[in-house]
Amino acid sequence: MEKTFLMVKPDGVQRNLIGEVVKRFESKGFKLAGAKLMVISNELAEKHYGEHKERPFFGELVDFITSGPVFAMVWEGENVIATARQMMGKTNPQEAAPSTIRGDFGVTVGKNIIHGSDSPESAEREISLFFDESEIVSYNKQDSAWIY
Ligand code: RTP
């Protein structure tokens, strides 16, 4: 089954939105396969956001994502990568539709609550950057039969 990497950013943690975010993906029918509260090192932040290295906001982005604890997660389900991106909403919360996480809780592009992998390649790369194989849990859930 497809897996994605999602992360409540430092602003989401400080604003008590961990539960809200987890609730949305749980209620949707996705399965949590790994989760941890952690502070991202500079080195990990630069690797994670490597694609934005040349962008003018790169320094700010790294400073922000390392500024406090994040809640890192792996979620599993059919088409979870694209569906999670839809549930997050557009990068800029001012353009994100209501009922999306960024549309409901964010105001500025720099503090947009949540990160989610944007492709199967990013998901694989980000899961292995943040999680050891032993931290990914494989298990059966009774509700699967009512979702698939
Ligand atoms: P993310 O990687 O965090 O899930 O967000 P995303 O795919 O929707 O957006 P991306 O283009 O990958 O940008 C990464 C993060 O950089 C910040 N950003 N700031 N100041 C700006 O113009 C600007 N543009 C992007 C956002 O916080 C975005 O989530």
Ligand code: MG
């Ligand atoms: Mg991105």
